[in-house]
Amino acid sequence: MASKSKKAQFDAKKALESIEAQFEMVQILNEEGEVVNQDAMPDLSDEQMQELMRRMVYTRILDQRSISLNRQGRLGFYAPTAGQEASQIASHYALEKNDWILPGYRDVPQIVWHGLPLYQAFLFSRGHFKGNQPPEGVNVLSPQIIIGAQYIQTAGVALGLKKRGKQSVAITYTGDGGSSQGDFYEGINFAGAFSAPAIFVVQNNQFAISTPRDKQTAGQTIAQKAVAAGIPGVLVDGMDALAVYAVTREARERAVNGEGPTLIETHCYRYGPHTMAGDDPTRYRSSEMDTEWERKDPLVRFRKFLEGKGLWSEDKENEVIEQAKEDIKAAIKKADGTPKQKVTDFINIMYENLPQNLEEQLEIYKEKESK
Numbered sequence: 001m002a003s004k005s006k007k008a009q010f011d012a013k014k015a016l017e018s019i020e021a022q023f024e025m026v027q028i029l030n031e032e033g034e035v036v037n038q039d040a041m042p043d044l045s046d047e048q049m050q051e052l053m054r055r056m057v058y059t060r061i062l063d064q065r066s067i068s069l070n071r072q073g074r075l076g077f078y079a080p081t082a083g084q085e086a087s088q089i090a091s092h093y094a095l096e097k098n099d100w101i102l103p104g105y106r107d108v109p110q111i112v113w114h115g116l117p118l119y120q121a122f123l124f125s126r127g128h129f130k131g132n133q134p135p136e137g138v139n140v141l142s143p144q145i146i147i148g149a150q151y152i153q154t155a156g157v158a159l160g161l162k163k164r165g166k167q168s169v170a171i172t173y174t175g176d177g178g179s180s181q182g183d184f185y186e187g188i189n190f191a192g193a194f195s196a197p198a199i200f201v202v203q204n205n206q207f208a209i210s211t212p213r214d215k216q217t218a219g220q221t222i223a224q225k226a227v228a229a230g231i232p233g234v235l236v237d238g239m240d241a242l243a244v245y246a247v248t249r250e251a252r253e254r255a256v257n258g259e260g261p262t263l264i265e266t267h268c269y270r271y272g273p274h275t276m277a278g279d280d281p282t283r284y285r286s287s288e289m290d291t292e293w294e295r296k297d298p299l300v301r302f303r304k305f306l307e308g309k310g311l312w313s314e315d316k317e318n319e320v321i322e323q324a325k326e327d328i329k330a331a332i333k334k335a336d337g338t339p340k341q342k343v344t345d346f347i348n349i350m351y352e353n354l355p356q357n358l359e360e361q362l363e364i365y366k367e368k369e370s371k
């Protein structure tokens with residue numbers, strides 16, 4: 001029997017295309033450092049733009065020195081950041097001191113710029129507990145190694161801020177790989193349902209270790225995942241500091257005005273390996289791809305723009321580089337001078353009131369450590 005051909009109830013192709021059409025990439029500076037979108041230009045003074053550049057240059061040096069300290073065996077875990085400065089530093093620059101940061105393992109620069117002393121960032125790298133104890137008033141959590149977990153925590157922190165009537169936001173970062181985790185969906189969905197003042201950043205650096213971005217989702221963008229959570233999503237050129245700043249600032253304003261969370265996808269690239277633990281990026285990325293992304297470099301682009309306005313020079317840049325090197329030297333010295341952690345430290349920092357079994361163990365280790 002010939003079956004009747006069924007009429008499609010909806011136009012699947014059109015439905016998808018109409019969603020994807022909403023996620024054009026926001027860009028303000030092109031690769032030549034020219035303004036291509038004057039209307040989106042953020043409200044930043046000359047001094048503020050110079051400070052943003054200063055922080056990005058400083059962070060590039062911090063990355064280079066961290067890699068070399070790691071190779072000398074003077075740092076432990078380290079995830080390189082070069083290439084991601086606009087994504088990390090310009091999004092952070094859009095925040096206020098009273099905002100909370102819930103970072104992933106690659107997001108050490110943002111928490112340092114938020115006030116975590118550099119020597120503590122080095123202690124974190126070494127697995128020392130003091131690296132996980134930010135000073136009072138520095139609103140950062142420790143970098144999360146479990147990918148995506150900080151998305152749920154951010155929904156909670158943001159809801160807490162709202163319930164306490166604070167004029168501040170919680171921001172978190174994950175990667176393109178992290179956006180495939182269940183936690184990612186749960187976090188953005190919950191924050192959307194409760195209109196929590198959260199900013200969810202996905203730094204899409206094209207790879208999750210060696211897994212390419214197109215294996216993460218059939219969606220053309222990661223930003224469009226916001227649609228299902230009923231929150232705004234925006235795709236931004238993550239190599240363009242001004243564009244990243246502008247969209248994050250807008251997301252922050254919406255959040256503190258009670259308009260809920262935003263999902264931001266920053267389209268970017270990491271130049272180095274995934275971490276210093278030994279992956280070899282040449283096995284999963286071509287040198288052509290590296291070169292193509294290096295042409296988009298966030299520092300080169302912003303430098304050209306600032307130089308064109310007479311706001312940046314080689315002298316200024318060298319000053320920043322020298323300052324960064326000096327600070328890093330002092331910080332690693334301070335980290336070296338921090339007493340080694342002991343088992344009694346771990347027991348003491350975990351609880352306000354020790355359970356009985358740990359009280360017993362504490363005595364045993366006090367005894368051992370006194371010898």
Ligand SMILES: Cc1ncc(C[n+]2csc(CCOP(=O)(O)OP(=O)(O)O)c2C)c(N)n1
Binds near residue numbers: 106148174179207
């Ligand atoms: C829940 C979980 N699964 C697996 C891992 C192992 N792992 C560490 S990083 C990583 C890739 C993450 O890639 P992406 O989210 O794109 O972030 P990127 O490293 O590129 O910044 C994986 C699979 C982990 N840390 N946590």
Ligand SMILES: [Mg+2]
Binds near residue numbers: 176
């Ligand atoms: Mg990635």
